[in-house]
Structure formats: structure tokens, C-alpha cells
Amino acid sequence: MDKNKDRQFLVSVSPHVRSEETTARIMWSVSAALLPAAAMGAYFFGPKAVITISISIIVAVLTEYLYQKGMKKKNTIGDGSALLTGLLLGLNLPASVPFYIPLVGAVVAILITKLIFGGLGYNIFNPALVGRAFLLMSFPKLMTIWTQPTAAFVKIDAVTTATPLGILKEEGIQKLLETFGGSFNMYMQMLSGNRAGSIGETSAIALLAGAAFLFYKRYITWHVPFSFLGSAALMAWIFGGKGAFFTGDPLLHMLSGGMLLGSFFMATDYVTSPAVKKGQILFGAGCGFLTMLIRLKGGYPEGVMFAILIMNCLTPMIDRGFRTKVFGSAKGAAR
Amino acid sequence: MTLGTFRGGVHPPDKKELSKDKAIAACSSPARVVVPLSQHIGAPCKPVVEIGQAVKKGEVIGAAEGFVSAPVHSSVSGKVAAIGEFLSATGRMVQSVVIENDMQEEWAALKDNPDYEKLSSEELKEKIKQAGIVGMGGAAFPAHVKLSPPKEKPIDAVILNGAECEPYLTADYRIMIERAPDVIAGLKVLMKMLGVSRGYIGIEDNKPDAVEIIKKAAESDSAIEIIALEVKYPQGAEKMLIKSVTGREVPPRGLPMDAGVVVHNIGTAVAVYEAVRYGKPLVERVVTITGESIKEPKNLLVKVGTLISDVVEECGGLASDTAKVISGGPMMGFALSSLEVPVTKGTSGVLAIPEQPIIHYEHFGPCIRCGRCIDVCPMGLMPSMLSVLSEKGLYEEAKEYKLFDCFECGSCTYVCPSKRPIVQFIRLAKSLVKP
Incomplete structure (x- = not known):
């Protein structure tokens, strides 16, 4: 009995056990889920894509590291969120951009959007998307030069072309189908990723595989992405056709632009989307609606980025409006 | 067979294998x-x-x-x-x-009472009171108080809590296995004292043998029903148990009697039986x-x-x-x-x-708003908001997020990937403001 008398024990309040899930594990897993899309981007757009992504990641992590060092704050690069932001930004850029584009974008994403708002958890906007929006407005030319995918590392001279959404906006559906040689070919190329666009947005198969992994790990739920895609598909079907209502092609809109990358990997960002499921559905539906509004009526061919950023603004309001119902407060609950 | 359940909850490793096969021995x-x-x-x-x-x-x-x-x-x-x-x-x-x-x-x-079944409800209650019987699940609330509901709260069922949803613990499980007849006898006494005709025993489905043994012991009594419950914490929390077993929800800040039931622990039932039968x-x-x-x-x-x-x-x-x-x-x-x-x-x-890293954390991160705590909160609260408000000292504001409906089960803290001491923040806020 006495041998334990002087023993010291840890004393803390309950609970005394914790799950093994950590923020870092979630961030690293989401990054891993993006690897297939990154690999397909590298396959189709060559070494330039790899360089762009790498610069974006390195600068993002370095920015966070230096800021925290300079401000004498706790180093948080281990939580993986800076790396994920860098990766997402890189995947959202055209492969052809010069080196300073990912560099500037990553600094804006990490420093302006995240760190000065208080770091992870306190940012209002999706950092990678603010970085991209900043670049699009500051370097509109460079950010809209798209290269033809070559499916080879050997080709040095990149051929510039337009994205499917660009063709659709400027020249119409007929021209788009001509470019791909029929609708079946078009869908197949879009599934594999053999189309012009940002590095990580083109391969639907790779993105869906990554998303499936996130669903399996329960890192994301259906609420945001499916309401996003659902409302966008509905809009595309109703208003996307030429002349008549209900003649649009939802599938084309699902597979083009940043729809899949945005709905599964960016709109689902925990920090900048609502916390309650009902709010998430509204958030996703709003993203889909705004995306299609911009695509069909706006000045840009693509609207995913602005749609998500606008809905990010509304997130605090949605959170206030959609609170959970306390157990037992439903009508007639007692009996 | 459908299992009784409620919304939310967590699945910590139950670790019951360490002690579940050890028969009860006198210390x-x-x-x-x-x-x-x-x-x-x-x-x-x-x-x-x-x-x-x-x-x-x-x-x-x-x-x-x-x-x-x-x-x-x-x-x-x-x-x-x-x-x-x-x-x-x-x-x-x-x-x-x-x-x-x-x-x-x-x-x-x-005072031995072989004829305890003939005693009146009041006499039984007095015996329970004299025997110093309290709820043995943890809170140790005096049993006779629960057994004396006010007239305006009609009770129609007694639920025995055999969930034992806390990881590691196997005391109630062993009692159910080894003393099933006494458990049933205790439940009957409780039912008689409350004048109700329905008795339930809720048991988590990770104890199938206990479900079987108790079912067998209660076979002859159609008033008693054994309900197998989904295995998840906090299945044994009164409000959750009542929902899982009867489908009723106790209103916020209400007591089980507001849903017409009284809940007692398995161990308490045996103590009740021993008190009225043997005067122990x-x-x-x-x-x-x-x-x-x-x-x-x-x-x-x-x-x-x-x-x-x-x-x-x-x-x-x-x-x-x-x-x-x-x-x-x-x-x-x-x-x-x-x-x-x-x-x-x-x-x-x-x-x-x-000491293991998953058991003890000295540092915690910011809330990343992942919503896990909201998903698991059995009370339907937003623990993330409560923890952030409390962290910032906004205790009064926390009341808008139903601070006092939290019964501190700790599920939020268990799942938090940022390892935030959420329930601890909630306790702090609760101690600093009035309901």
C-alpha cells in the first residue's frame, strides 16, 4: 500500500481518452487525396506543371514558417494546412504560368488570407482561392493562357488553346463538339483529363477517386459537394441550352472547369464552410447556383472560384441562421 | 433485431475484454x-x-x-x-x-423479509431510504427521491440501465450475468414502488450473453422487456437511454420523469432487492x-x-x-x-x-470548424461554438448556444481533431455564469 504513497499521477478532468484523429492527419489525407489529380496534371501538362505545383507548395510552407518565426509564434507547418493550400493553389493554375505566379499566389494565400486573420481556423476565405483570384485579377493574360495537353514529357513547345468552357462561352456548343470530335469523345477526354484547363482540374476520374477516398475516411460528407453539383446540374439543365429551357447539358458542366475540384476539395474546406449540415446544404446549393450564373451570364467562362468565395462570405451568416436543435426540443418530444 | 439508439455519440475502444470474464470476487x-x-x-x-x-x-x-x-x-x-x-x-x-x-x-x-412482495409501496420506499440506497451509476443520487415523483408527473415505466457505455467498465455486466434473478426482482420492486406496469432493461449489444441471460430470467414476466441497444457512448446517459428504449425525448433541462419514466442502474436494482428482501x-x-x-x-x-x-x-x-x-x-x-x-x-x-499520446494532450490547436463535435453531441448542441466562446471569455453569449443543456459527456472532446478541451471549456463557462 505504501509504495504508491509518493507516486505522482497525471490529474486532469475527463474525458481521459481521445480519438486518434488529428488536424494534421486530416490535412495530410486531403493532400494525399489530391495526388491522383496532380499526377494526371503532370502527365498531361508535363514538367512545367510539376514545377508550378512545387513552387506553390514550397512558397506556401515557407511563408508560414517565416511569418511565425518572425512573429515569434508557434510553428504550425506540421499541421499540413499550408502544404494543402499550396497544393490546391498549384492545381488551380494553368501549367504555363511563369515561376512568379505561384510564388505571388502562395504568399497572398498564406500571408494575407490566412495568417493575418489569425491562422488556421480563423480565415474567412479559402486561402488557395483568394490566391488564385488575386492572380487572375493582377495577371489576367498570364492566368488565361492554356496549353494543349500533350500526354508526354518530351514535348517542349506548348501549344496554346482555349478551355472547353472558353470555347463554349465564345463559340458555342457546336464548336466545342467539333473540337473534340463528337460528344462521346468529349466526355471520355474530360473523364481522363485530356483537355485544356488548370493543372489539377481536368481529370475527372482522378478527382473522383480522391473524393471517394475522402468519403471513405469520412473527412467530407455529401452535404456540400452534392448540393453544389446538384444545384449546378439543375441550373445547367434548365438554363444551359440554346434558345429553349430544359435543354442544357448538365454532364458537360459537371466535367468542365473546376467543378469537381471545387465542389469536392475546396468548397468542403472546414474552416470556410458552415459547420451545421443544413447550412452546408444551403452553402453548396449557393455555390452551384453562383457558379452557373457566372458561367452562363457572367463575364468569365468559369465561376467556381468566385462562387465559393462569395459563399465563404456568407458562411458566418449561414452558421448563425442554421443552428442545431437541442435534444428534446422538438414538438411533442416528451411523449 | 433493431437496436435502440439515439442521434450522435462516439465509439471509443471499449477495452472491456480486460475484465469482462473475471467473475465478481469479494475484496x-x-x-x-x-x-x-x-x-x-x-x-x-x-x-x-x-x-x-x-x-x-x-x-x-x-x-x-x-x-x-x-x-x-x-x-x-x-x-x-x-x-x-x-x-x-x-x-x-x-x-x-x-x-x-x-x-x-x-x-x-x-430484518429479513421473505414476504417483501406483500409490503406496500410506502413501506418499500421507507426500507430503501433506511438502507441508504443511491444511484450506483456514478452520480449517487438518493434512490428514494427518484422513486417519489410529484403527483403532476405521472410515471408509466421504469428503465434499468444496463448499457454500461463507459469503456473498460464491466461491473454491471458481471452483475447481469451472475445475478440476473436479483436484477429482475429489484426491477419488480422498483415497478411496484412506482405503481407502473412497464419495466425495461436496456443493454448494449456488445454484451449479447447478458441480453440472453437477463431475457431468460425475465421470461415469465410479460411486463418486463429487454431492449438491446446500439453500442455507442453515451448510450447509458439517462436521456439517451430513455430515447433508445422508449423513443421518448426528455425536454431540455427536464428530468426523466418529464418523459414519464424513472431510470435506475443495474447495481441499484440489486441493492434495492437486497434492502427489501434482507434488510441489507x-x-x-x-x-x-x-x-x-x-x-x-x-x-x-x-x-x-x-x-x-x-x-x-x-x-x-x-x-x-x-x-x-x-x-x-x-x-x-x-x-x-x-x-x-x-x-x-x-x-x-x-x-x-x-500515458499515451491519445490519452493526454498538453497542447491544443484552434477550432478548424470540422463539425465533428456537432455531429456527435447527443444533446444536439454546437460544442465548437461553446468552446470558442468560453475560450474568449464570452460566457454570457455561450448561453445562447444552450450552454446549460450540456451534460458533459465529453464526446465532443473525444472526437476533436485539434484536441481542444471542449467540455472543459464548457464546464468553465458553466461555473462562471448563472443558467
Whole structure:
């Protein structure tokens, strides 16, 4: 009995056990889920894509590291969120951009959007998307030069072309189908990723595989992405056709632009989307609606980025409006 | 078979395999017991013995003061050695009676009642009260209070809580396996006292053998129904259990009686039976002594007032890697700073666990708004908001997020990937503002 008398024990309040899930594990897993899309981007757009992504990641992590060092704050690069932001930004850029584009974008994403708002958890906007929006407005030319995918590392001279959404906006559906040689070919190329666009947005198969992994790990739920895609598909079907209502092609809109990358990997960002499921559905539906509004009526061919950023603004309001119902407060609950 | 369940909850590793196959054994009688005079919510008891006085086992040493109180009895025969403030498992100093055990195990005269079934509801209630019976699930609320609902709250069912949803603990499981007839008899007494015709026993589905054995014991009684429950914490929380078993929801800040039910623990049912049948007061209880750092995990019948150090010794002592010793379960139990604290009527388990990164965190990160805590909160609260508001000192604002509806099960804290002390923040806010 006495041998334990002087023993010291840890004393803390309950609970005394914790799950093994950590923020870092979630961030690293989401990054891993993006690897297939990154690999397909590298396959189709060559070494330039790899360089762009790498610069974006390195600068993002370095920015966070230096800021925290300079401000004498706790180093948080281990939580993986800076790396994920860098990766997402890189995947959202055209492969052809010069080196300073990912560099500037990553600094804006990490420093302006995240760190000065208080770091992870306190940012209002999706950092990678603010970085991209900043670049699009500051370097509109460079950010809209798209290269033809070559499916080879050997080709040095990149051929510039337009994205499917660009063709659709400027020249119409007929021209788009001509470019791909029929609708079946078009869908197949879009599934594999053999189309012009940002590095990580083109391969639907790779993105869906990554998303499936996130669903399996329960890192994301259906609420945001499916309401996003659902409302966008509905809009595309109703208003996307030429002349008549209900003649649009939802599938084309699902597979083009940043729809899949945005709905599964960016709109689902925990920090900048609502916390309650009902709010998430509204958030996703709003993203889909705004995306299609911009695509069909706006000045840009693509609207995913602005749609998500606008809905990010509304997130605090949605959170206030959609609170959970306390157990037992439903009508007639007692009996 | 559909399992009874509720919305939310978590699935911590149950670790029950450490002790589930250990039959209940009597713990050796200790050289002395320290019996706290306050073992429950409500008024502390008044000592009715003097230092040097000889007492018998089962003799009242602390008299109940007021309605929400239960008397305390000596758990050994011997001599009162001291009356004073002693450390309790909750970390507070509590007035206690220390009795030197003469090892004679001499009982005070107990009134045997073979015909207890003929007693009236009031007579039964009086016996329960005299026996000092309290809820044995942890909170130790005096049982007779729960059994005396006000007239305007009609009760139509009694639920026995056999969920034992806390990881590690197996005391209730062993009681159900080994003493099923007594459990059923206790439930019947409870039903009679409340004048209800429905009795339920809710048991988590990870104890299929207990479900079977209890079902068999209750076979002849159509008024009693055994409900298998989904395995998840906090299935045994009163409100969740009521929802899982009957589908009813207790309104916010309400009590089980607001949903027309009274909930009692498995151990309490057996104590109730022993009190009305044999006149035996509550002086001992089954305690699970377990955890990775306990050399020989056991389910022991322990005398109230036995020091935890004695109980741990009975189980081979602590391994050298012991980091934390907990009274109760790992989700809601109290970490002990010293083993020199007594087992009380509400002590369901003693755990000794080694330090592991997933058990102890010194640092926590910001809320990343992942919403896991919201998904698991059985009360439908937004723990993330509560923790952030409390962290910033906005305690009054936390009330808008239903601060006081939290019953502190800790599920939010269990799942938080940022390892935020969410429920701790909630407790802090609760202690600093009025409801």
C-alpha cells in the first residue's frame, strides 16, 4: 500500500481518452487525396506543371514558417494546412504560368488570407482561392493562357488553346463538339483529363477517386459537394441550352472547369464552410447556383472560384441562421 | 433485431475484454475504512457515532439530513477511529468516519423479509431510504427521491440501465450475468414502488450473453422487456437511454420523469432487492478494477470506504508505466491525485492507464470548424461554438448556444481533431455564469 504513497499521477478532468484523429492527419489525407489529380496534371501538362505545383507548395510552407518565426509564434507547418493550400493553389493554375505566379499566389494565400486573420481556423476565405483570384485579377493574360495537353514529357513547345468552357462561352456548343470530335469523345477526354484547363482540374476520374477516398475516411460528407453539383446540374439543365429551357447539358458542366475540384476539395474546406449540415446544404446549393450564373451570364467562362468565395462570405451568416436543435426540443418530444 | 439508439455519440475502444470474464470476487476486508458522509448530491449526513465507539457492520454512522439525502452505514465491524475531513475521489475534502476493522464481520441486526412482495409501496420506499440506497451509476443520487415523483408527473415505466457505455467498465455486466434473478426482482420492486406496469432493461449489444441471460430470467414476466441497444457512448446517459428504449425525448433541462419514466442502474436494482428482501443496507458494491496498468484486472465486491490503494493492491498493484488513475470510467471519471481515497457508493470502477499520446494532450490547436463535435453531441448542441466562446471569455453569449443543456459527456472532446478541451471549456463557462 505504501509504495504508491509518493507516486505522482497525471490529474486532469475527463474525458481521459481521445480519438486518434488529428488536424494534421486530416490535412495530410486531403493532400494525399489530391495526388491522383496532380499526377494526371503532370502527365498531361508535363514538367512545367510539376514545377508550378512545387513552387506553390514550397512558397506556401515557407511563408508560414517565416511569418511565425518572425512573429515569434508557434510553428504550425506540421499541421499540413499550408502544404494543402499550396497544393490546391498549384492545381488551380494553368501549367504555363511563369515561376512568379505561384510564388505571388502562395504568399497572398498564406500571408494575407490566412495568417493575418489569425491562422488556421480563423480565415474567412479559402486561402488557395483568394490566391488564385488575386492572380487572375493582377495577371489576367498570364492566368488565361492554356496549353494543349500533350500526354508526354518530351514535348517542349506548348501549344496554346482555349478551355472547353472558353470555347463554349465564345463559340458555342457546336464548336466545342467539333473540337473534340463528337460528344462521346468529349466526355471520355474530360473523364481522363485530356483537355485544356488548370493543372489539377481536368481529370475527372482522378478527382473522383480522391473524393471517394475522402468519403471513405469520412473527412467530407455529401452535404456540400452534392448540393453544389446538384444545384449546378439543375441550373445547367434548365438554363444551359440554346434558345429553349430544359435543354442544357448538365454532364458537360459537371466535367468542365473546376467543378469537381471545387465542389469536392475546396468548397468542403472546414474552416470556410458552415459547420451545421443544413447550412452546408444551403452553402453548396449557393455555390452551384453562383457558379452557373457566372458561367452562363457572367463575364468569365468559369465561376467556381468566385462562387465559393462569395459563399465563404456568407458562411458566418449561414452558421448563425442554421443552428442545431437541442435534444428534446422538438414538438411533442416528451411523449 | 433493431437496436435502440439515439442521434450522435462516439465509439471509443471499449477495452472491456480486460475484465469482462473475471467473475465478481469479494475484496479482502481492509484494516480500516474511510466512509465519507457525503457521497451524493444533496445534504451531507450528520455523524451519529463518536470516536472510540464500537460499531457493527450495517450500523448507521451518518444520519440523513433532509429529503435529498441518504444515510450512511458502517461497512465493517470495529471501532470508530476518527471523524474528520478526508480526501475524496473528486479531489475535495469530505467529512468522513474512519473505522478500524476488527475483522469480525459482525452484522447489525438485519430484518429479513421473505414476504417483501406483500409490503406496500410506502413501506418499500421507507426500507430503501433506511438502507441508504443511491444511484450506483456514478452520480449517487438518493434512490428514494427518484422513486417519489410529484403527483403532476405521472410515471408509466421504469428503465434499468444496463448499457454500461463507459469503456473498460464491466461491473454491471458481471452483475447481469451472475445475478440476473436479483436484477429482475429489484426491477419488480422498483415497478411496484412506482405503481407502473412497464419495466425495461436496456443493454448494449456488445454484451449479447447478458441480453440472453437477463431475457431468460425475465421470461415469465410479460411486463418486463429487454431492449438491446446500439453500442455507442453515451448510450447509458439517462436521456439517451430513455430515447433508445422508449423513443421518448426528455425536454431540455427536464428530468426523466418529464418523459414519464424513472431510470435506475443495474447495481441499484440489486441493492434495492437486497434492502427489501434482507434488510441489507448499501455497504458494499461491485467495482471494476482494470486498465492496461493494472496487473490483474478484476471485478470486486468492495466495502464502501475501502481505500483505492487497498483495492489496487488486491489486483496485483500498479504497473510501473501507470500515468493516470481514474475513479469511474475514462469518459466521465475523476483522475486521482492519490490512491488514499475511499471507494464510495457511486464508484463503478478504478482504472489505471499508461500515458499515451491519445490519452493526454498538453497542447491544443484552434477550432478548424470540422463539425465533428456537432455531429456527435447527443444533446444536439454546437460544442465548437461553446468552446470558442468560453475560450474568449464570452460566457454570457455561450448561453445562447444552450450552454446549460450540456451534460458533459465529453464526446465532443473525444472526437476533436485539434484536441481542444471542449467540455472543459464548457464546464468553465458553466461555473462562471448563472443558467
